[in-house]
Amino acid sequence: MVLWVYRQLGIKLPGTAAEQARYCVSNGLTISSSSLAPGDLVFWSYEPNGRYLNITHVGIYSGDGMVVDASSSRGKVVYRKLFDANKQVLYARPYAENGIK
Numbered sequence: 404m405v406l407w408v409y410r411q412l413g414i415k416l417p418g419t420a421a422e423q424a425r426y427c428v429s430n431g432l433t434i435s436s437s438s439l440a441p442g443d444l445v446f447w448s449y450e451p452n453g454r455y456l457n458i459t460h461v462g463i464y465s466g467d468g469m470v471v472d473a474s475s476s477r478g479k480v481v482y483r484k485l486f487d488a489n490k491q492v493l494y495a496r497p498y499a500e501n502g503i504k
Contacts, residue, residue: 404471404473408463409497416497419454420446420460420461421456421459422455423444423497424456426497427444427495428495432495432496432497433495433496434494439494441464443464443494443495443496444464444494444497445463445464445485446460446492446493447487447490447491448490449487449490458493460472465482468485469482469484470483470486
């Protein structure tokens with residue numbers, strides 16, 4: 404879902420959540436959780452998986468403590484409260500690099 408949304412904005416990101424996280428770290432696009440703004444990415448790690456930072460999931464922060472993400476358990480894109488704070492491992496703003504604010 405993140406890949407599709409960002410592509411609509413003309414922003415190219417790698418294909419998986421873990422690759423997107425690595426891209427953001429490598430390009431200095433990470434932010435703190437207290438800096439989250441609509442459009443920022445939130446990355447989660449639920450289990451060791453051998454991927455970058457063991458990232459298993461990514462969603463788009465939409466403001467006011469809400470996130471949009473593709474829920475594997477629900478089988479659809481959902482708009483919900485930002486969840487599992489103890490599993491959030493990285494926050495990023497990849498659109499800043501592309502001149503979109």
